[in-house]
Amino acid sequence: MKKLILYLPLLLLLACGQQASDNSAVTASAPVGGGQSNVKDDTSKPDVVRVAVNSNVHKTLVAALQAADYVDALSNAGPFTVFAPTDDAFAKLPASTVENLVKPENKATLQHILEYHVYVGNIREEQIRDGMTLNQVNLDNVTLNVSADGKITINGANVLGSVSASNGTVYVIDTVLLPPDKK
Amino acid sequence: MKNILNRIILMLGLLSVLYAMESCKPKGPAAVTTGDAASKVYVAPGQYDEFYNFVSGGFNGQMAVYGLPSGRLFRNIPVFSVNPESGYGYSEETKPMLNTSHGFIPWDDLHHPALSTTKGEHDGRWLFGNANNTPRVGRIDLTTFRTVEIIELPNSGGNHSSPFITENTEYVVAGTRFSVPMGENRDVPISSYKENFKGSISFIKVNPETGRMNIEFQLRTPGFNYDLSRAGKGPSHGWFFFSCYNTEQAHTLLEVNASRNDKDFIMAVNWKKAEEYLAQGKGRKEKAQYAHNVYDERTHTATSTMMNEVTVLDVMEFPDIVYFIPCPKSPHGCDVDPSGEFIVGSGKLAAVMPVFSFGKIQTAITNKDFEGDFGGIPVIKYESALHGEVKKPGLGPLHTEFDANGNAYTSFFVSSEIVKWNVKTLEVLDRVPTYYSIGHLCVPGGPTAKPHGKYVIAYNKITKDRYLPTGPELTQSAQLYSIDGDKMQLLLDFPTIGEPHYAEALPASLIKDKSVKIYKIEENEHPFAAKGEKMARVERKGNEVHVYMTAIRSHLTPDNIEGVRVGDDVYFHVTNLEQDWDVPHGFAIKGATNAEILIMPGETQTLKYKPLKAGVIPFYCTDFCSALHQEMSGYLRVSPAGSNTPLKFSTGDTGGQK
Incomplete structure (x- = not known):
């Protein structure tokens, strides 16, 4: 049961794309809409959204991206550097944080937090230097550090690995990044 | 803890079920259009379209002419590229049109059309276009739809910030995209960028009778990338506004190194002040080689003249010509509203859009309300120049056009949408998706003092699954939306030739009756x-x-x-x-x-x-x-x-x- 629930967002995401392309095939007169995430393409290298969707540890992130209406945006040409907190990272947040964030009335806050995880530009692992700052989509800076043994952290969160996507790079991180409070 | 997580996930799952169902529904046919779209774009056989739409061809170096609202293609005018179809650039008469200081160049990259204006309104006389690669500006005569003049731009590294025109087409400007070494010795290490590289803005004077262009003067400016521009109008006539990025002055991996600063600049240029200095003889004559090519309709022949001098004003020496206004982050579009009071900066990496007030800029200059200077050029305090910010309008704002009712329409590349907002209140009024990845957009008369309105057209960079596939290389596209009501309404998709960047549209009635039908044989002076x-x-x-x-x-x-x-x-x-x-x-x-x-x-x-x-x-x-x-x-x-x-x-x- 739990598994099914976990996969629901994914299934529906795909189902939605399917529906859009079916429409275009059968109804000649009705225009078709639907963002780039609906493009049916099993050949191209996956984009950052599909990397997250295909991951087993990013269910919460994918659901949050949907709630924030950012699935299509991140399916765009980019380039993006996405710091992708795992489900465990979200689970570390205080109780009911995520629960509240995905409520429609908190969409702007959720967007702000997710934007703090995205940089417009593709920073590949070999380009990361100790102390490098990136100005994220929400206009706040994050700081990247590289330890002597080559381990990368972002604002202290550990980078667990990286995945090269067609429109950027996804860094898997173990902690959700919270933007600095604006006074 | 585990239980809470499960609950959250369960809830997220359910929410996304709802969300996904919701997101499927409105994106289906019903939400995208209403049933009357077809009748709104249908132009019956033999009937005329209401507007001409001049659409740049990007890497084809040509200018395409479409009708609106039908999206029908009428012509493809060769400007900077040879066209074997008509012989442009192949016939002996047209070869000189493509002559440059580098010799004959058969190709260029045309990004921006600009229709001539009188008192800030379309006058239907000429259409200018820029060559982005080997810097040039071309002029098309709207009675013949032919390229009749091309002027090369010396001291320019790539003519992107061009051709933007003043209220009465006094000047066409051309700002360099790439700063390059200037002066006698140009063989310098690339790493000496900060020391040796300079920007250059050419002011091309346009003869009000004949349209003939000449480079009246060039401003020597700091070594940034000059991206786009608009002239002031009404109260701001006499000023020009340029978006600048790479104020970091990076010369490698700009993708990273030119995106470090939280803010770059809008450069405000008081060109009337520059004219005063020139009248006082303060311009410096510099040697420069550039071609000026003119097509003579009496001889049906072009001539190319190699010019050898330009007049330069270095803004470092005349600091009251130029002021910088901080603008987040790598601003691309820099658009002036029909009243001439508001200047919209679109930081392409920013999630906020500043709207500057010309009145406030003037007050700040008078009160020397500066946060400092950049190489001696005053930097106006951001807040002092600011009318206000459009908060969270979308992702990746690029360009803004206007209607006659105080509304602005901004394209958002990353979030693939057009957002309508009110210029005074800065309130977001409506948003529509584009399919996909919009670059420029066009409202007929949108950049003028008197927008014609009715439509906004999106020019998209990516189409993926929108048309029947044609192998790896797909068409780019335009999408036509009605803006008559409160809500924008998608009416039509149509494919374009080349890559459309900017486009302009004007009422057909302004030019259609002036179209030349034949050349009189008795006036033919071809030798x-x-x-x-x-x-x-x-x-x-x-x-x-x-x-x-x-x-x-x-x-x-x-x-x-x-x-x-x-x-x-x-x-x-x-x-x-x-x-x-x-x-x-x-x-x-x-x-x-x-x-x-x-x-x-x-x-x-x-x-x-x-x-x-x-x-x-x-x-x-x-x-x-x-x-x-x-x-x-x-x-x-x-x-x-x-x-x-x-x-x-x-x-x-x-x-x-x-």
Whole structure:
């Protein structure tokens, strides 16, 4: 049961794309809409959204991206550097944080937090230097550090690995990044 | 903890079920359009469109002309690229149009059209376009839809910030995208960027009667990338606003290194002040080589003149010409609203859009309300120049156009949408998706003091699954939306030629009745024109053979030519004797290594041909002109080099055969 629930967002995401392309095939007169995430393409290298969707540890992130209406945006040409907190990272947040964030009335806050995880530009692992700052989509800076043994952290969160996507790079991180409070 | 997580995930799952269902529904056909879209774009056969839409062709170096609302393509005007279809850049008459200080250049990258204005409104006279690669500005005459002038821009590394025009088309500006070393010694290490690289903004004066361009002066500016620009109008007439990025002055991996600063600049230029300094003789003459190419409609021939000097004002020496306004982050579009009071900066990496007030900028300058300076140039405090910010309008704002009701329409590349907002209140009013990845957008008259409104057109960079696939290379597209109501409504998708960047549209009524139908044969001053079949002839000058040929339905005169030898340079000067609307003739000859030529009624055009083998070579008319078009042909006899076959030409001479 739990598994099914976990996969629901994914299934529906795909189902939605399917529906859009079916429409275009059968109804000649009705225009078709639907963002780039609906493009049916099993050949191209996956984009950052599909990397997250295909991951087993990013269910919460994918659901949050949907709630924030950012699935299509991140399916765009980019380039993006996405710091992708795992489900465990979200689970570390205080109780009911995520629960509240995905409520429609908190969409702007959720967007702000997710934007703090995205940089417009593709920073590949070999380009990361100790102390490098990136100005994220929400206009706040994050700081990247590289330890002597080559381990990368972002604002202290550990980078667990990286995945090269067609429109950027996804860094898997173990902690959700919270933007600095604006006074 | 685990239980809470499960609950959250369960809830997220359910939410996304709802969300996904919700997101499927409105994105289906019903939400995208209403049932009357077809009737709104349907232009019945034989009826005219309401607007001309001039759409840049990007890497095809051409300008495409569409009708709106139908999206029908009328013409593709070659500007900076050769066009074998018409012979532009291949005929002897048009080759000089593509001459530069680097020699003949057959291609460029045309990004931005700009329609001439009087008092800030479209006047339907000329259409300017920029060459982004080898810096040039071209001018198209809107009576002939032909490129009639191209001026090269010295001291420019790439002409992106161009061509933007002042209220009365006093000037066309051209800002360099790439800063480059200036002055005598340009062979410097790339790493000396901060020290040696400079920007340059050319002010091209436009003759108000003839449209003729000349570089009146250039501003030498700090070494940034100058991206886009708009002139002030109304109260801000006399000023120009340029978006600048790479204020980091990076020279490598700009993707990372030019995106470090939280804010770059909008550069405000007081060009009336620059004119004052020039009048006082403070401009510095500098040596510079650049081509100025002009097409003369009387001789049907272009001439290229190499110029050798420009007047330069270094803004570091005249700090009251230029002011910087901080603008987040790598601003791309820099657009002035119809009132001339508001300047919209679109930081392409920012999630906020500042709108600056011209009045506040003036007050800040008067009060010296500066946060510092950049290389001696005052930087106005952001808050002091700011009318307000459009908060969270979308992702990746690029360009803004306006309607006549105080609304702005901004394109968002990353979030693939057009967002409508109110310029005064900065309130977001509506948003529509584009399919996909919009670059520029166009409201008819959108950049002028008097927008015509009605539509906004999105020019998309990516289409993926929107059309039948054509292999890896897909069409780019335009999408037409109605803006008559409170909500924008998608009406039509249509594919475009090349890559559309910016586009402008004006009411057809402004130009359609001025369109030239024919060139009068008696006004043809081409030195090789044959203004009647009796003047058709062939002349030899050394190894040059000049064929004074005429074309009229349905024969070429002469159509039998002998006495040409291998190694000769044969010039076919073809005059179209027709004086009838829409009856061009064409000329092509087997083995020609250039192209065909099209000759409009009353015009003369020349194709150069160099025969390499002896034999009899057919030539013919390429433009289907009459029921006997297939008969409109002839033969050229080519004899070996050094042969003494006499020069002979005729039409209708059967040589005694019956």
